[in-house]
Amino acid sequence: MISAEAFLRRNPVALEERCRAEQGERNVEAESSHRFARRGMGAVADDPNDADACREAALRLLDAAPRSSGALRERLLGKGYDEEIVNEVIERLIRVQLIDDRAYAESAVRYCAGRMMGRRGAVMELARKGVDRRLAEQVCGEAEQQGVFEDAAWELGRRVARKTRGLDRQVRQRRFWSAGGRKGHSPETLRRVAAELLS
Numbered sequence: 001m002i003s004a005e006a007f008l009r010r011n012p013v014a015l016e017e018r019c020r021a022e023q024g025e026r027n028v029e030a031e032s033s034h035r036f037a038r039r040g041m042g043a044v045a046d047d048p049n050d051a052d053a054c055r056e057a058a059l060r061l062l063d064a065a066p067r068s069s070g071a072l073r074e075r076l077l078g079k080g081y082d083e084e085i086v087n088e089v090i091e092r093l094i095r096v097q098l099i100d101d102r103a104y105a106e107s108a109v110r111y112c113a114g115r116m117m118g119r120r121g122a123v124m125e126l127a128r129k130g131v132d133r134r135l136a137e138q139v140c141g142e143a144e145q146q147g148v149f150e151d152a153a154w155e156l157g158r159r160v161a162r163k164t165r166g167l168d169r170q171v172r173q174r175r176f177w178s179a180g181g182r183k184g185h186s187p188e189t190l191r192r193v194a195a196e197l198l199s
Contacts, residue, residue, distance in 0.1 A: 048082045054089045057081070062093070068104050069094065070130030105131045105139040113148045116156040121184020122149070153185045157193035164198075172198045 047053065054076060061067060061075055069090050076086040093099045105126055112122040119140050126136035143149065160179055164172040173194050180190040 048080050049085055050081075051085050051089065054081045054085050055092070058089050058093060059098075062098060066104055066107070067099070068101050068130040069099050070101075070132065072099065072130070074130060101131060101135055102139065104129075105135055109139055109143045109148065113143070113152045115183070116152045116159070117149075117183045118153060118180070118185030118189065119144050119149045120186070121182075124184065149185065150189060152183075153180065153189045153193050154197075156180060156183060156185070157197040161197045169198065 057079055058072060058076060061072060067075075072093075073086055073090055076089070077083060081089075090099065108126055108129060108131070109122050112125050117125065122140050122143070123133075123136045126140070127133055131139075140149075156179060157176060160176040161172065164175055176194055176198055177190055180193075
């Protein structure tokens with residue numbers, strides 16, 4: 001078996017190539033830091049009117065996670081880009097269908113239903129994620145007509161009933177009503193579920 005030192009003495013070219021590669025990486029990092037100055041967790045634009053840099057930042061953000069146009073606008077403005085440039089970039093991304101607020105809202109409603117949230121909770125979550133309030137209300141209304149939130153309330157009721165089995169009836173109902181209220185379910189729905197599962 002050969003030692004590392006003996007290998008490096010016999011193969012000096014590999015060491016020189018590694019040094020050159022590391023130097024090349026440092027040059028690339030220096031070039032990329034020219035456009036952005038690092039502050040905290042996010043990159044801040046050197047030139048707030050640089051549309052190309054704004055578009056690149058938007059694409060990086062979209063690559064990391066799906067976002068609504070409102071959330072993307074907020075992030076880009078937070079990086080220091082000019083509002084007019086940000087609006088142009090977002091309009092372009094909408095035109096080429098890289099941003100679709102309706103599809104994003106529908107996906108978020110499915111996520112909320114999976115967390116057993118009600119309509120009110122889902123609307124609040126969509127607003128928090130930067131979805132326009134009217135669109136959030138519309139998408140949640142459609143989901144409510146399909147019974148999505150009713151199913152979520154029943155699932156929440158079954159879970160609470162399972163976890164509180166053996167406890168006093170009033171304690172079980174109080175815990176269900178508390179959980180249902182926190183998740184944004186309507187009192188009418190909670191009343192129906194509680195009457196059947198926790199009586």
